[in-house]
Amino acid sequence: MSKPRLTPRERVRAEVSAEILDAAHRQLADGGATHISLRAVARELGMASSAVHRYFATRDDVITALLLREYTSLADALTAAEAAVPRVDHRGRIEALFLAERRWALDHPRSWGLLFGEPVPGYAAPEATTDPATRFFQLLAAVSRDAPAPAGPPSEVFDLPPQALLVAAAIAPGVPGWRLAVAMAAGAWMFGSISAELWGHLGPHDDLETLYRAGVQHWVSLLLG
Amino acid sequence: MSKPRLTPRERVRAEVSAEILDAAHRQLADGGATHISLRAVARELGMASSAVHRYFATRDDVITALLLREYTSLADALTAAEAAVPRVDHRGRIEALFLAERRWALDHPRSWGLLFGEPVPGYAAPEATTDPATRFFQLLAAVSRDAPAPAGPPSEVFDLPPQALLVAAAIAPGVPGWRLAVAMAAGAWMFGSISAELWGHLGPHDDLETLYRAGVQHWVSLLLG
DNA sequence: TGTACATCAGTGAACGCGCGTTCACTGATGTAC
DNA sequence: TGTACATCAGTGAACGCGCGTTCACTGATGTAC
Numbered sequence: 446m447s448k449p450r451l452t453p454r455e456r457v458r459a460e461v462s463a464e465i466l467d468a469a470h471r472q473l474a475d476g477g478a479t480h481i482s483l484r485a486v487a488r489e490l491g492m493a494s495s496a497v498h499r500y501f502a503t504r505d506d507v508i509t510a511l512l513l514r515e516y517t518s519l520a521d522a523l524t525a526a527e528a529a530v531p532r533v534d535h536r537g538r539i540e541a542l543f544l545a546e547r548r549w550a551l552d553h554p555r556s557w558g559l560l561f562g563e564p565v566p567g568y569a570a571p572e573a574t575t576d577p578a579t580r581f582f583q584l585l586a587a588v589s590r591d592a593p594a595p596a597g598p599p600s601e602v603f604d605l606p607p608q609a610l611l612v613a614a615a616i617a618p619g620v621p622g623w624r625l626a627v628a629m630a631a632g633a634w635m636f637g638s639i640s641a642e643l644w645g646h647l648g649p650h651d652d653l654e655t656l657y658r659a660g661v662q663h664w665v666s667l668l669l670g
Numbered sequence: 671m672s673k674p675r676l677t678p679r680e681r682v683r684a685e686v687s688a689e690i691l692d693a694a695h696r697q698l699a700d701g702g703a704t705h706i707s708l709r710a711v712a713r714e715l716g717m718a719s720s721a722v723h724r725y726f727a728t729r730d731d732v733i734t735a736l737l738l739r740e741y742t743s744l745a746d747a748l749t750a751a752e753a754a755v756p757r758v759d760h761r762g763r764i765e766a767l768f769l770a771e772r773r774w775a776l777d778h779p780r781s782w783g784l785l786f787g788e789p790v791p792g793y794a795a796p797e798a799t800t801d802p803a804t805r806f807f808q809l810l811a812a813v814s815r816d817a818p819a820p821a822g823p824p825s826e827v828f829d830l831p832p833q834a835l836l837v838a839a840a841i842a843p844g845v846p847g848w849r850l851a852v853a854m855a856a857g858a859w860m861f862g863s864i865s866a867e868l869w870g871h872l873g874p875h876d877d878l879e880t881l882y883r884a885g886v887q888h889w890v891s892l893l894l895g
Numbered sequence: 896t897g898t899a900c901a902t903c904a905g906t907g908a909a910c911g912c913g914c915g916t917t918c919a920c921t922g923a924t925g926t927a928c
Numbered sequence: 929t930g931t932a933c934a935t936c937a938g939t940g941a942a943c944g945c946g947c948g949t950t951c952a953c954t955g956a957t958g959t960a961c
Contacts, residue, residue, distance in 0.1 A: 476791040494940095495938080495940080495941095496939075504915065558788045562869065563702055564702075564870075566701040567701070600888060602885075603888070606880070608877065609880045610873075611873065613876060629881060630884075632862070634862055637857070637858035637859055637860065637861035638858040638862070640861065641786075641803075647837075648835075650837055651837045651838060659828060659830055659851060659855075679904090682904090708949090718905065718907065720906070720951090
């Protein structure tokens with residue numbers, strides 16, 4: 446965190462940029478990405494609507510910056526949660542990842558929607574954006590490399606031909622194929638559980654926390670054997 | 671399908687209503703629900719923008735009608751797919767449900783988004799709308815009631831306290847608790863797999879069909895024991 | 896079968912709104928000598 | 929330390945757009961007698 450020496454002008458510029466993103470974030474939080482409006486941002490900051498363009502050329506640029514920032518926030522939360530568990534506690538490290546992802550999503554539902562939901566109409570994400578889902582898999586892969594691998598998959602259904610998982614293998618090198626397959630299924634389950642809870646498709650009176658934790662146990666057992 | 675006798679006027683009215691929904695559906699299909707505009711609908715049908723209001727009082731009413739229509743379309747697809755499998759083939763009936771849901775979603779990605787995605791900003795769904803996810807569970811429950819149940823759950827992690835699943839139990843009465851728990855997890859996995867595929871969060875070059883089918887096998891085995 | 900009236904689909908102009916972006920400008924802050 | 933010039937943040941008016949909805953109206957279709 447060594448602060449690069451900034452001129453006063455650069456400092457102010459960085460601050461105002463951040464304030465613009467904060468305001469955009471507030472709009473994201475209450476109406477989703479479609480709801481973000483540069484004029485509303487300017488109004489919130491008390492500046493002329495044209496002034497925002499000194500900081501971000503277009504609305505798309507604001508959304509892209511926000512996207513990257515939210516991705517970093519999620520990735521940091523995952524990394525921190527996993528790092529807090531003793532290295533040898535493989536089970537605990539995996540559980541921490543799953544629980545941290547749900548926690549972050551419940552705290553930032555609309556951010557989750559921006560990162561993982563439907564593409565925003567009219568907004569074209571730049572190619573440079575890495576898929577935010579990869580961080581979860583990278584951390585999972587690290588645990589997997591530390592943990593002793595059982596001889597084979599818990600069920601032959603996860604014994605897939607390697608060509609089925611080329612992209613996954615590239616993200617998480619050095620992980621046996623069946624573990625990749627299980628991890629993909631676990632990721633899909635997590636993604637679905639969290640999304641369904643956020644958008645209200647799960648019974649509002651069911652105990653979703655208990656349900657989620659049960660699912661986590663299921664996947665941890667399959668992954669660690 | 672007995673046609674209630676309709677006056678010519680009523681017939682035309684029903685046709686124009688349907689054309690409005692068709693146009694709205696086309697807009698949904700290429701930009702999501704936010705993209706639906708009454709003026710654009712009117713333009714497409716070659717009528718004055720105000721005329722649409724003779725059929726639907728507000729934009730929200732159009733979206734609601736569309737929502738119900740898409741829900742019915744999905745429910746019909748599921749029902750038909752499941753009904754085509756011999757009753758005694760429990761495994762096949764469950765597989766058919768999972769595959770039909772993915773098929774429908776791939777064919778109607780934005781409709782899937784409307785039914786299961788983020789709430790549309792500014793649109794308040796009426797309370798009357800049943801959650802479209804319930805149909806899947808009802809059909810799954812029917813198979814479950816036909817299929818012989820193993821003595822207990824495949825893993826104790828699915829042995830949840832009944833209070834955790836009150837809503838699920840109400841939707842699918844007569845199904846043992848552990849089967850409900852497995853079905854919920856299976857539904858979450860399905861929801862996540864399909865959504866992730868639709869929105870491009872899965873490796874574009876991985877064999878997603880194979881991956882999905884493998885997951886289905888996993889859940890079928892857990893459900894049927 | 897014909898007439899008088901009511902119903903209702905559709906028109907076109909208008910209201911009032913919000914949006915992203917451009918542009919010529921003012922005035923303060925920084926830089927070079 | 930002081931002066932001359934360049935940089936740059938911010939302004940306010942404007943452009944051109946699309947939107948949902950209202951309203952008084954026209955004219956065709958249906959209904960009652």
